[in-house]
Amino acid sequence: MMQSKSTGCRLWLAGAVMLVALTACADRTPTATEAAAVPDVADGALIPKPARLEQGDGAFVLSVDTPLLSADAAAEAVAVRFADYLRATRGLELGTAVGGADEGAVHFALDPAFDGGSPEAYRLDVAPTGVRVVAAEPAGLFYGAVTLWQLATTQAEGDIRIPSMRIEDAPRFGWRGFMLDSARHFQSVEQIKKLLDAMALHKLNTFHWHLTDDQGWRIEIKRYPKLTEIGGCRIPAGDAGIDPASGKPRPYCGHYTQEQIRDIVAYAAERHITVVPEIDVPGHAQAAIASYPELGVTGERPPVSNEWGVHSWLFNVEEETFVFLENVLAEVVELFPGEYVHIGGDEAVKDQWESSARVQARMRELGAQDEMAMQGLLVERLEKFLAGNGKRLIGWDEILEAELPPAATVMSWRGIEGGIEAARKGHDVVMSPSSDLYLDYLQTTLPDEPPGRPATITVQDVYAFEPVPAELDAGQQKHILGLQANMWTEHTRFDERLEHNLFPRLAAVAESGWTPAADKNWDDFRRRLPMQLQRYRMLGIGHAQTPFQVAIEVDDDRAAGIATVALSNPLGYEIRHTTDGSMPVATSPAHAGPFEVALPAELRAAAFFDGEPLAEPQTFVLDPASLLVRTDEQLAICPDAGRLLLRLEDDGPADGERAIFNATIFYPCWQWNAADLDGIGAVKVRLGRIPYYFQLAHDEPSRHFEPAVTAHGELMVHGGGCEGELLAQLPMPAEPGADGFVELEAVLPPPPAAGRQDLCIRVTGDTRPAMWVVDRVGLVPGRP
Known part of the structure; x- marks a missing residue:
């Protein structure tokens, strides 16, 4: 199936409505606060945390004039690697040399008498007058250099001030x-x-x-x-x-x-x-x-x-x-x-x-x-x-x-x-x-x-x-x-x-x-x-943004024209939001629990740490039209669908980004929980088709599907869950359209279904070597 679904950095509400990213997938330039910050504790936000750290007084200033000195060629190799990492991350060119005892230098030394309990152990001493890294083995010396590099990258630009400390460190596991x-x-x-x-x-x-x-x-x-x-x-x-x-x-x-x-x-x-x-x-x-x-x-x-x-x-x-x-x-x-x-x-x-x-x-x-x-x-x-x-x-x-x-x-x-x-x-x-x-x-x-x-x-x-x-x-x-x-x-x-x-x-x-x-x-x-x-x-590492984004859940009351909004961050960072069109900042309202907004509304939110956003602020657009649509990401797994939910990629185009679908391969089934069917005359379902490319071996008997009545199977929509009332059944076409998708509209029968119901959506028949996947589901108003 060739792509026509928006992919890549598309953002949707988690379990609610469509959202729009303010700036999708952009690299964020470090803020002024990040650039100037010096850690208020000596650990320099080290990861992994060292085994033992003692803080001293004052700080060492690392600058372009700081020499990197080594006692021998083996230690110099570590000094060179440290210089390479510092050049790549801070743009600082530091010279290395074997020998010397200059004050104000960083010294790397291999000492066979050093006993840290592991060949990867090291000791790092930072004082206002200089820095010394000591280990018995090159591996330990290298890890000491890595710790020093981390301490030197707590600021993105400006002077490099490293608080005085002693670290005695060794790994827990080999x-x-x-x-x-x-x-x-x-x-x-x-x-x-x-x-x-x-x-x-x-x-x-x-x-x-x-x-x-x-x-x-x-x-x-x-x-x-x-x-x-x-x-x-x-x-x-x-x-x-x-x-x-x-x-x-x-x-x-x-x-x-x-x-x-x-x-x-x-x-x-x-x-x-x-x-x-x-x-x-x-x-x-x-x-x-x-x-x-x-x-x-x-x-x-x-x-x-x-x-x-x-x-x-x-x-x-x-x-x-x-x-x-x-x-x-x-x-x-x-x-x-x-x-x-x-x-x-x-x-x-x-x-x-x-x-x-x-x-x-x-x-x-x-x-x-x-x-x-x-x-x-x-x-x-x-x-x-x-x-x-x-x-x-x-x-x-x-x-x-x-x-x-x-x-x-x-x-x-x-x-x-x-x-x-x-x-x-x-x-x-x-x-x-x-x-x-x-x-x-x-x-x-x-x-x-x-x-x-x-x-x-x-x-x-x-x-x-x-x-x-x-x-x-x-x-x-x-x-x-x-x-x-x-x-x-x-x-x-x-x-x-x-x-x-x-x-x-x-x-x-x-x-x-x-x-x-x-x-x-x-x-x-x-x-x-x-x-x-x-x-x-x-x-230049493209780390995941999702742990630092904001999820939104919306409980809407269309008749009253209001929605109750709950925000969350996967890692529990503080969330700040706005509803007046402005960007969230450190002084914007902090999310303290669910709150109501009048529809339509535009909500912007971001997760914060130490007064700075951790990812690009997101814009959530809430209006009557968007509240009637759920994407495959927002739909739940049917209770009998099994545990194997996969996030699957389309098979085309041959190069570049492709559409992505949530699907359960053992029993493809999607559910819109608590769908509000008041005034709804039809359910519109957009489906794509992708190759079924799975070998299940002895798990194959666990895969099941509803038997088909017509040649290519049927789209089935049940209310009250998959065992509830059959609201609609439409024959599937032999192939999707030219864009790789098919959109079917299932008219709800009289007497009208009303209130909130769990809508179960399935396609009957064993369609291998391909499989139908739901792209989105919409509720179509049209009944009193």
Whole structure:
């Protein structure tokens, strides 16, 4: 379906009426207050919060004349990196030198005698006469430099005054990770490096790189060139896979050469980040099997998948396939010098193995009692191979479902239960539960969220996650290496959307990974967060605006010509608003609870911290016409629709922004709760159609729909909920209109429905390989 729906930075009322953004998606220039502010406490709004900070008297002034001195070449490398970050964010050019003891300088020193309890520990002393950063290891010295950089960026311009203090700091966990999925959507080398810089400035030290999946093989393997020649390309579903000029298939391609990977690994290492590659087995293998069909179970060549979800294609269990995987890993271990290699192991549904006589015979040959034991034998084989090459194996928590080699490490994603089981069995664990640390999940319920997966994981949710379960005893808790946030990219085509999803939630991950648990405090973190947003702007990072926007709920009384308005901010920041057409400022009325406005009304509101708006003020237009319309974002999920609400993107145009729809794929159904039907003669529904691009594996039987009566199904409108009275039923067309949409008007039958009712809206029939999605619903006046 080609786009005609307004997208991108469109803003709608959360559960009420349409709103208009004053300035959509504009970068906000730091205000004069932000530029001049010096923190009133010595912490400089540091994120992550250091383990120990003592405030002194006075301040050090950092200027263009301040020398950066180092005791040796290793320390100078850190000084140079500090100078680079300061130049990029404050435009300050500082010289570096080895040796010297000038007063008024910043000194970086490696001291083997320094004992901070961790190779990443450091001490930072700031006095009016100079600054000294000391650590035993380069990593610790670098993190001390990062802290100093944060202190130097509390003001956007003007003199840099750093309050006197001593910081003694070390991380809580050794694994502070971030995973990026480059298989579903591909990022450029430049974007990867930008993310590595951002990780370093959050003191994150592990970059887990998901390089292979059903939708793409992204790493060059010289012995098997077809993995990238064939497996590195797919034809996107629908209009996105059609060249608009020629009408021919338009492949989506991308892979990293081994030279590019070495460059990225070296770039990460300079920032004290270890790269952990992932080669997923035995499932998520469709791109590999598309490249070399002999690796599969059936011998058939599937396409590189253009669908999301859980696929059925598995590597077979022949000796030749095991050797293939070892040959792949042999090239991988040469490219990645870190300790770990990730072998996946997740979501490998065993249907193909179960139905294959050859696989069953092979299992008997190898002594595998069942299919999970067969996967365990594969894990054991790869673990021995990796160990022989000086590496440790790590996999998703499904690898626990078979006997696991003692040295294997478990990454717990299906909650924390897998991590608890693994730790009790003596395995090291990285906590990465989808319920708390998946950054492709929406972070607010506001309509400006980009496409994403179900549920909402707010900044506060991420911050609240505790990686060490209380159920473990002290000895078992030592197996918790740390935590990791994961970013899957099925719905993330653009770098801007990627940065929206990561920031500021990655700041919450950073603090949980670094700061002692007893020192974490949400209200304190929320106080420090606005300064972090300023740093993001300095770095050119497009952080999410939605956590700092305003949501509005409107309860209207059309007959009386009034509406009751309630405003909220997802993170609980103060809201100020106006109703006289002026922009909200620090002295505008603070929102203290629901209030009434006469219709029509124009309301402007913004969330504030320390007297400054955190995002662009928003304009909400409330009038009788807008109160009769709900967009898909404003409609509720039907009670029987299931939990899998997705924010889905249209399939066209091939390039640029596309329409976005909220839909439940297991039971597509939308509900306008408490719709006021007094005086309403019809319901007008605008629908679009997009490809149904989901593989559900064993969840497929859970998908259901109402049976169709006519050839293409019907639009059904019920009052009083989906089990209530059928108000209208209209046949659907075979195809949408030229603009990709169809608009149907369902006349309400006599006697007129009246009062407030829950309107349930569905399309009957199984319409795959496409699906109808609601764009908006309108109530049409026309009855007494």
